[in-house]
Amino acid sequence: MASDRAGSSHENHATESIPQVERTPASTSSLAQYAEDWLLPGAHDRYAVSREPNRYRHWAHEEKLVGRWLRSCSPGALVLDMPCGTGRFTELVHSCGHRLISADLSWQMVHFASRQAPAGFHHVCCDLAAPGLKDASVDMVLLWRLFHHFRTDEDRRTALAQARRLARRYVILSYYNRHCLTYWARRFVRGMLRRPPKCRGAIWTSKLIALATEAGLRPVEIHHYRPGISINSAACFAVA
């Protein structure tokens, strides 16, 4: 993956114009439906516990992967972590020497994330479908653990278009990949039980690349956690 250590562009920093919203905005966008469970009382506390390093089995894997991609930008880069959840990447972004805007539709999540954040990091409550940030206002957008919930290409297009609009350099995202045993085994078992299919947000990698290309993003690296077995995959795109 290309590094911008030599010629990083950190102009147009958006920090002055970042809205500091206190409460969850009343959003009726199609993407807002995916926040429903996360807006329930106590969801932020439960999520924080589920993402503790000793409980979350992908913790080390994701720290290493996201850390490597974050370091594609020189220290000082501005990263938008959206959705930030309880802010599990805050420390990692800080350790890379970057600056951070943490954004989420749930103000409880944003508030939780802000509690451990270093001074100077920003926190914004907004909908990914309509974040109140200027075009090309960050170096990198981190869209982690939300994309696999999207059930339609229209929602995926909206998310990719917003990420592309905001990013000057890279968009990093995780997704569920259909090309694996886990996905088809889950579908088979659910079918036998006559239950609605699980993992409905899983997509083919070729489809993700096509949608990203349409949005003006170029694939830099596709990473499969356990190729052919695990449903978990991630992608790093460069702004084309």
Ligand SMILES: C[S@@+](CC[C@H](N)C(=O)[O-])C[C@H]1O[C@@H](n2cnc3c(N)ncnc32)[C@H](O)[C@@H]1O
């Ligand atoms: C599974 S958590 C992922 C959080 C974080 N990226 C992580 O990996 O820990 C999903 C988050 O997406 C947020 N979310 C869901 N829909 C959203 C939307 N339309 N705009 C912004 N945030 C949203 C939820 O509030 C929740 O915090």
